Amino acid sequence: MTATEKAPSKAAGKDSQLTEMTWDPITRIVGSLGIYTKIDFKAKRVAECHSTSSIFRGYSIFMKGKDPRDAHFITSRICGICGDNHATCSVYNQNMAYGVRPPHLGEWIINLGESAEYMFDHNIFQENLVGVDYCERMVAETNPGVLERANATEAPHAADHGYRTIGDIMRSLNPLEGEFYREALQVSRSTREMFCLMEGRHVHPSTLYPGGVGTVATVQLFTDYLTRLMRYVEFMKRVVPMHDDLFDFMYEALPGYEEVGRRRVLLGCWGSLNNPEYCDFTYQNMADWGRKMFVTPGVVVDGKLVTTSLVDINLGIRILLGHSYYEDWEDKEMFVTHDPLGNPVDRRHPWNQHTIPRPAKRDFDDKYSWTMSPRWFDGKDYLPLDTGGGPIARLWATALAGLVDFGYVKSTGHSVQINLPRTMSRPETTFEWKIPVDKAGQPLSNAIERNRARTYFQAYAAACALYFTEQALAEVRAGHTKTWESFKVPDEAFSCGFTEAVRGVLSHHMVIRGGKIANYHPYPPTPWNGSVRDTYGTPGPYEDAVQNTPIFEENAPDNFKGIDIMRAVRSFDPCLPCGVHMYLGGGRVLKTAHSPTGITLAV
């Protein structure tokens, strides 16, 4: 058994106690995701969950035969919030295929753009999307007693963030009216300005190319970036303690909340932010330069680091179809039988994948989603790794590996220290992210810790950006302003690119034949997190995490919102055109009266 332990069994005859609950589409995420559940309201548990994605576009199909240099322009369009991560990954992939190594300055500029993306995206998701699940209005509608307690609870770090009680923090997160909610929305804009300084446009960049960037590197470029960055650093000095207070309070106010969205620690991180001193984009040296990344690649199983080698990571990827609307490719040709180091490459690896759509009715006992089931084969099991929305996996792998140490950030082997310099009104500050454990000392991957890690990683990204700005400015001051290197597209090649999209692992695999794309398979984080039950019956991470979620919401089925389930799902920062439904017994459809004058958009 590779997943978390089985959800409570649904013995025959007990189905009558289960209530169907369906969310489709889930709001406050990117894309369309449906969650279909069966809830046992007596036991206050989710008994069964299916997650479904209701969209198919066919990138791997329509990219065939196209010019490989178009790959990053095309694949950016896969995602509307982290498209630049795709463009970046595709450019890395192309660099390997074309054998080109960009000038250092070009790499620092990409790193600055990608750091800004983390700063922007985690911020808007945390405060304007997931934060709403913890706002006063939501808590009042789901757990009035908890709000009462929040109003009476002094915030331990009030001096750092300015909110006297936890209730005040919750009010500040109220959509639209909340002061912090509006501030965060503004911060999401200034961080996108930082992004656009480096990559031209958000979210589909204009200035990225294989071989480097077209961004014109001047002193002004980095001054414009740095001034905005320092304001962000000051902002994060308030945000980290504020979220610590809020999340710690949830554990106190709702004993057992550790179990919401909890699943076995099965985390993947493909590493991000290359170090141009070491990264030569060759496959042969990939394990070495991967370990020099500013976020360390790694697979963490049950709290233990299994590998930090990008070659191991690459060779372990398997694409299973399970309950998705595709035909298998067992009888199709293999594109790559061995990697450049001579290691055998599996038929189910993305290099050898063929995407063959077979649209069908949605049937939860058969096929029910357009999402396939990527798994990581450790030699024994097909592990349903998740990314926890990105940050928790990145921090966990980086903390255990102990490889990152550049002043602003230090990995200690059990934690990550983030050192932020003095800002306009606040002194030098160090934050330390520690590997989360439950009360019994067991490693803990759950909704609250995924969210907490997100806030810490915002500070981590800012710290990295400080370092990158210094490096880039040093190049410019030394007169090295070249940001792009020329290259030739070979007739035959195969290659891969790895990075961390905002929400987690991202890989692109390409095969070139006759100078054209013969095969291209991108694997973003959400197929990992939102995957369906695979060929072996192992549920995907959303399904798994929701199936283990206890219900703390006080509402009866008739006015049930499913806030605990939504918190579990949103903690993964879902980002794909996909859907999630919930199953509240009896299949009863309630008609709730809504005021037609209601403004449901609270933004």
Place this chain on the structure above:
Amino acid sequence: MTQESQATQDPVIHILWMNGGLGCDGDSVALTAATQPSIEEIVLGALPGLPKVAVHWPLIDFECGPEQGADNFIEWWHKADRGELEPFVLVVEGSIPNEAIKSEGYWCGFGNNPATGQPMTTSEWLDRLAPKATAILAVGTCATYGGIHAMAGNPTGAMGVPDYLGWDWKSKAGLPIVCVPGCPIQPDNLSETILYLLYQVTGQAPMIPLDDALRPRWLFEATVHQGCDRAGYYEEGTFAGEYDSPTCLVKLGCWGPVVKCNVPKRGWINGVGGCPNVGGICIACTMPGFPDKFMPFMDEPPGSRVSATASGMYGSVIRSLRGITARTVDKEPKWRVKGTELRTGYQKTW
């Protein structure tokens, strides 16, 4: 949540935002970057004369209850379908796949059809809601003209909203489909168009001026080149041979001379960023012919070569040369049409 205090006049205008097409949500995300006006200014009525609006937008909506419980988000769509929302503006994001080229299943769905328990397809929502909508706003190049997901060899037969409903389609209030292209949309271009439409549907502004491709004229009448601050290099005949050169990128794949878009002039966000003005070739992402008529993106555009060589000459000669290319690229490829046949070149496997 009512916003009586912000209300300046009745009735409430509902905005139903459907991101269920073949897209990436990039236009939703881009709109959160808008500052002229910002979404909070529109919703809170921060500009004079703004009507009270109720925006039902998946990206950021407070409501997210289950179908069977409280605050079911999709219920607003069913209300509109039953004729219980009046008036409403339907915003469509993502291209419309052709669901007629297969016998079962769906390419994309948005919520469920209560009658079948199966996903309600985006095209079915369009069929149901189009006759009832006061206006339809197609946002982003996917929804307007098909975009990336409608490129040659695609398996879904994707097309834009005007391809699906008809280019001559008019709403019950007499409005054509309003298209704001861009991949994604420039944030302020969209928020400004929404603002214009809110003024129009409340009788405070005349019919929105649109061009042949249904784009707001004031946003899309000039070319990228006309607004590009590197055009001076073009005039001097200084063309970049490498992508990190600060000069004109036309010989490296920039389609600026024939592309209708204001981004180099307006910047991407608060005047920061853009495309050729900051070192990114224009790949023509606002155009009906995008992407097919511009690929491979990194090759020199044939039309621009003529113009570039003759860049010392000005006036009607150059303008008419460009006109020929511009008319071609301002049209979609021929396979983006309705019908039971898939014409994209992909061999069906189902």
